[in-house]
Amino acid sequence: MNYNNVSFEAAFGDPKQFLESNLPELCFAGRSNVGKxxxxxxxxxxxxxxxxxxxxxxxxTINFYRLDGVRLVDLPGYxxxxxxGNEKMRFARLMEGYFKEGRNIKNVFSLIDMRHSPTADDIDxxxxxxxxxxxxTVVLTKSDKLNKTERENRLSAIKDELAFLPNDVKVIPFSSxxxxxxxxxxxxxxxxxx
Numbered sequence: 001m002n003y004n005n006v007s008f009e010a011a012f013g014d015p016k017q018f019l020e021s022n023l024p025e026l027c028f029a030g031r032s033n034v035g036k037x038x039x040x041x042x043x044x045x046x047x048x049x050x051x052x053x054x055x056x057x058x059x060x061t062i063n064f065y066r067l068d069g070v071r072l073v074d075l076p077g078y079x080x081x082x083x084x085g086n087e088k089m090r091f092a093r094l095m096e097g098y099f100k101e102g103r104n105i106k107n108v109f110s111l112i113d114m115r116h117s118p119t120a121d122d123i124d125x126x127x128x129x130x131x132x133x134x135x136x137t138v139v140l141t142k143s144d145k146l147n148k149t150e151r152e153n154r155l156s157a158i159k160d161e162l163a164f165l166p167n168d169v170k171v172i173p174f175s176s177x178x179x180x181x182x183x184x185x186x187x188x189x190x191x192x193x194x
Contacts, residue, residue: 015097030111032077
């Protein structure tokens, strides 16, 4: 797959606007500030292709990128407490509209900050993916922020925290700083793109 052959297609804040789902779609989901845009940029080998927001909760659009015969979908970050009730409702409608539209979703990369236990929103997202039977991969972001002992402790704790997941769900530590996990994520994109 040619990762240079990528273009921004559109950003939508309303499910009625969505592009037709005529390509395999690989989505990136996670709470605000977990590093979705940084992950997309690292996988694409670009510095600032996907917009990295300085303010959590600022992006409430679904961003579509076209990559060599597949579509990458950057979902808005969830769980940011400071957005209004109206914005939370719009966010819920947007996400529900995306996931319940019968789109050609081949994989959801569910991002969780490796430094901390999964939030209630993270757990809800994983249960939602299990209920809908959508294929997904857990990506533990910001792995470079932990020293060796902290990393081992978090990996051990995560096994317990995510014990409800089936054994075949991949869990990948990732760093946008040093590139850990990039090749594994690319392998999944390429496998699911077939």
